[in-house]
Amino acid sequence: MDQQIKLVKQAKRGDTHAFAELYRGVYQELFRFALYTLKNSHDAEDAVSDTVADAWAQISSLKKEESFKAWIFKILSNKCRRCLKLYTEKTEELPEDLCEEKGDADEQLDVRAAFARLADEERLILSMNIFGGYSSREIGEALQMNDSTVRSRQKRALEKMEAWLA
Numbered sequence: 001m002d003q004q005i006k007l008v009k010q011a012k013r014g015d016t017h018a019f020a021e022l023y024r025g026v027y028q029e030l031f032r033f034a035l036y037t038l039k040n041s042h043d044a045e046d047a048v049s050d051t052v053a054d055a056w057a058q059i060s061s062l063k064k065e066e067s068f069k070a071w072i073f074k075i076l077s078n079k080c081r082r083c084l085k086l087y088t089e090k091t092e093e094l095p096e097d098l099c100e101e102k103g104d105a106d107e108q109l110d111v112r113a114a115f116a117r118l119a120d121e122e123r124l125i126l127s128m129n130i131f132g133g134y135s136s137r138e139i140g141e142a143l144q145m146n147d148s149t150v151r152s153r154q155k156r157a158l159e160k161m162e163a164w165l166a
Helices: 002-012 016-038 041-061 065-089 106-117 121-132 136-143 147-165
Strands: none
Touching: 002 016, 002 065, 016 041, 016 065, 016 121, 041 065, 065 106, 065 136, 065 147, 106 121, 106 147, 121 136, 121 147, 136 147
16 A cells, blocks of 8 residues: 555656556456446446546646545546436447457346346446445445445345346
């Protein structure tokens, strides 16, 4: 953790190599979060790319160096929310095979289908917890809601998935 704080301080002073090292440490988690939230690898890549560009542009505004990971995930979750909002405004259908991965087992497909049936906010909360590793308090802060609300929505989303998979 001390190494990360040191890198954040260097990045805040304009050190691109330090920022690249920070990015290397969170890239996979960022992409996984965006992919499971948006269900489209192209949009996930775009969201992560935009997030990194914004994070680099705004790194000097980060108040607590130890909050880098939560801060960059908050930027990403806002990008994903905007993208999900755009999805609802689109009038054309996306091809069904756009986000499919080859070689998935039937069970994985069923879980993905159940996850896809969830509301946008439910997918976002589950993604932040399961793929990002965030607590209900951290998710609540990022999404500007009470942590008990986050826990209850997460529980309901998991119950829905369980019922669909039964």
